[in-house]
Amino acid sequence: MNIYLYHNTKAEKCNKRLTLIWIGYIIKSRTLRRFEAFLWIDRFREFPEAGTEYINMYQDKKVVFSGVQPSGVLTIGNYLGAIRNFPKFSEEYRCYYCIADEHAITVRQNPADLRRRTYETLALYIACGLDPRKNVIYVQSHVPAHAELAWILDCYTMFGELSRMTQFKDKSKKNAENVNAGLFTYPSLMAADILLYQTELVPVGDDQKQHLEITRDIAVRFNGIYGDVFVVPEPFISRTPSARIMSLADPKRKMSKSDENENATVRILDPRDVIIRKFKRAVTDSDTLVRAGEGKDGIINLMSIYSALTDKSFPEIEREFDGKGYGDFKLAVGEACADALAPVQEEYTRLIADKKYLEDVMAAGAAAAAKDARKTLSKVRRKIGFTDQPRY
């Protein structure tokens, strides 16, 4: 194997501050004489193609995939249960994080709101620490392979399996006037999202566990018929209580961004005074002790949030608020939450004003994701007996 080093002077012209080094290696063998990979090290985020190029370093790494629907302003449930964990994987894994707009339309969306929230979700991803140079960040509908593979997987997913999904049951009740086929087949689209990239690990909140199980079942079924086509993914669900943050208005229900009761959710972008006010109004119980116990779902939920934000254990929290009432505790949770979200909000405000930058990130992410997705999709098409697509 010969190793060649290239200095890319063209890129240096684009940005004087940019140090760009290409390392390519040519594998000399009887069958293969071509570039196989290259390594790009850059120092500055402004370079538009960064998302696409940087991740080529990670070609041989295991894959992480996750996504969030732009179906509302993200909540601290989305943040603590999922997004906050995303950046942890960036160094060790090849990471794909999508903005799941195709999933969002299973519930009727106002088109202008959906468009705006797609940008907002992207800006929030980055503000929460996802570096577009180290992760493939993209919008699901920009990569048609998701919808294409979803249709194929629909044909390998059983009606009975889909009928058992609790999210389908919950959302059908909530949207009784619009129980559409997409809501029902949501899990095969999610399976397609994950399986397209040969994903090993899927960081999600506890509520998505059942969808991960069906994804695994679909992959195993497909592999059983056609050989090892898909990697069978594992969920990554945080063991901490933040894996399921509950509604502040009804602590027996999950906190959801589409909840119409504004007091039920704390949004990542809520102003400090709003955050504190919502925590002050959180439903608890008639007791006064800050302690985890039976019938104290509201307090357990607040303790979970406080624990996730401060890294304190439940016994530590109980000691800290020994002799104090719920009022002091709620205020402390509200302040801890507002403090944690302040830097995210500041970065978000900067990013959302730069539409051009966000569109560059979207374009680079879609290009990288589409390229990788195509590989799996071509393999699937061949396996099931579709003919080669003609060029047109």
Ligand code: AQP
């Ligand atoms: N309350 C929660 N606690 C912990 N994790 C949560 N997640 C959502 N709510 C909580 C995690 O956030 C990720 C993105 O979720 P999603 O937007 O794809 O769908 P969802 O789970 O249906 O989230 P919402 O907020 O409840 O959306 P709507 O109201 O539109 O249905 C997932 O990893 C999820 O586990």
